[in-house]
Amino acid sequence: MAGTATIRAMSDVRVVSERSELRTFLIHVLAFALIFACMVSLVNLLYIQYVIPQKIVFQTNSVFDSVLLRNDSLQYVFVGDSHPYFAIDAQYISNSVNLASISENYAITYHKLRILTERRANFTHTIVLQVDPHSFRSEMLKDTSLTPDNIYFYSQVVPFATLYSLYENSNISLLKFLTYRWLPSVGNGIDFLRRDGHIPFFFNIGGDSIGVHQVPLNEMKESAVNRVSKKMSGAEFEPLLVDFYTAILSLAKENNISVILIVYPHSKEFDEELVRRNISLDSYYQHIDSMTQEVFVQGYTVLNYYDYFFNDSSLMYDADHITKEASALFSADVADRLTLYERMNQ
């Protein structure tokens, strides 16, 4: 009997000690979680305040803000994704701004323009809208457009409902989507070292040394295969993007803003890859033409630079982006053509 009582007493002591240890553990975990949450909030706040304005997509945002602050009307506003972002140097085209951002799709472009027209109806005379071979592809809604930077950036421009519909069409998880929406600093700590968009001596955090450099000429064909696979394997006309494209045209028409469509330069190798895959640009552009004609019944202007650098691949950064040097040449030519367009319209 005494033995049983002793065992029971020892067991009771063990249970009490276990409970007390569990209580201590929970208090410590809670304290850790609270302090950690405070630290994360502070870091996130600092990130939004000081780092984000330096990042390239947000530099576009500052251009966006500058458009809103202007008193006069711009002559040309360039919109689109990385193609206009890298190809158009607005310094060469008088009274113009380049509002393009990397991986931007028509949904984002529409909301950018909507905000601008709502705040300043006459912010520009003409919108130069990108219509490249990949512009309507379903890949434009996949996770390539919803990079961490973009999610936060988009959230500053588009309503949450639009952002959420983009998420629904993407491959990213809900957790990741919400995290990047509310905590843009997650995994981006190295950006605190950024100065003027660069990280001094801290290369190679998120990029890669070969990927961020110009593709060598002997690899252009491979680059074309990669780029076409990456951007043009899905549906040719994504319905959501078609809707937003039409919405952009209608918005421009309602606000008496002209629209010029532009096809940016691609490499010869890119075109050859499209041919190899039996992707017809003729039928693609015919379809775009019929969509555009429904809004602009009296016609519209197209600047077709698709084959502009076919004879000089050294000016191509990769199969579908041009180099900085080429950007100067290209922007000057665009400026000339736009001047011609203005004269014809006068």
Next chain:
Amino acid sequence: MTGSILCTCTYLFVFKYLGFFATIINDVASAFHLQYNLAVLSIIIPIGLSFHTFQSMSYVIEVYRGRQSVQTHFGKYALYVLFYPQLVAGPIERPQHLMPQFEIEHTFEYARVMSGLRLILWGLFKKMVIADTLALTVDAFVPTMSTIYYFNSFLVVVGILFFAFQIYCDFSGYSDMAVGIGRVMGFSLTQNFNRPYFSKSISEFWRRWHISLCTWFRDYVYIPLGGNRVSKRRWIFNIFVVFAISGLWHGANWTFLLWGLLNGFFIVMEDMTRTYFRKKESFLWDIKGMLSTFLLSCVAWLFFRMPDLKSISKFFVLLLDPSQYSDAITLLVRDFPTFSLILVVVLLVVEYAQESGIVETWRVCKEKWFAFSAFLLLALSIYLFGVFDEKAFIYFQF
């Protein structure tokens, strides 16, 4: 026992090696201009196949040898084979170590749970911050299957130096998390790594790297073959057999086989040259040993990491091209992966502190506030510098 092992090996062979051997047979047939074409199957490999087949073989062998009693409860046997913290990438547990733990009652112990959580956090840091950041550098320098056409051999050398740390942090990070999760639940799992880059010889390296697999091969392949209690020639044969199997265990690819054989070669060479390089008790001698071991392991990692034999031969050809060096130096001067280097230094400093016992002897390390701050810092580092791209663990493919 033979029947059971054959069954398990057949299962492993069908899923993992059938395609590889079919390709070899087709290549040989085509070399002799024979019209023979075996279908190369692309089968989805069950998760952690190589690990749990080895674990189940371990059970059969131990029961056969009488060192483990027969487990009559199927659920407990299944739990042993598929114990979830270590299911995907080990450590490969022995039944004598894991099975008895299923029989005891597990209670909550503050110290044990905390130490498990600390290990999980450190494992996460190694994986998400160090390994995945180094992966960006390595992938930029060392070709993969999709970037096989163009690479710079000198940059590959730099990339492999980083890869040595990437694979270590990737794999040991997983092992730390597995051991940590087990510890939180009250289970003790085998230590899989013991700071291998502080090894002073290749044989010591293999006593510190992937310990559970190495001891598995030692106990179930090397010793049954005669171990080192045989003639020199036979011992060399044993070493090469063990390392060849170890290489193939990692994957059905010639590169893995060469990696294994090369490690075997290093062990044999080390043994043969032992009399010329007698161990001296000095700090500099230790450093020399560590550096040479690290560099030799990197030579082997080159074979492990390169996508195929063609790229390996191209690597050696390009190594003789002087223009490669100037290109690489220009690129490195402009874009040196400093952050990756800093992470490697952080890892080495922490591991040196553990290796030299500073963590145990410094009083400050035992203070609660110190541990609390250190883990807050670690968690914040993961938040800020972790790579959140859902990168799979390298060893998941094995």
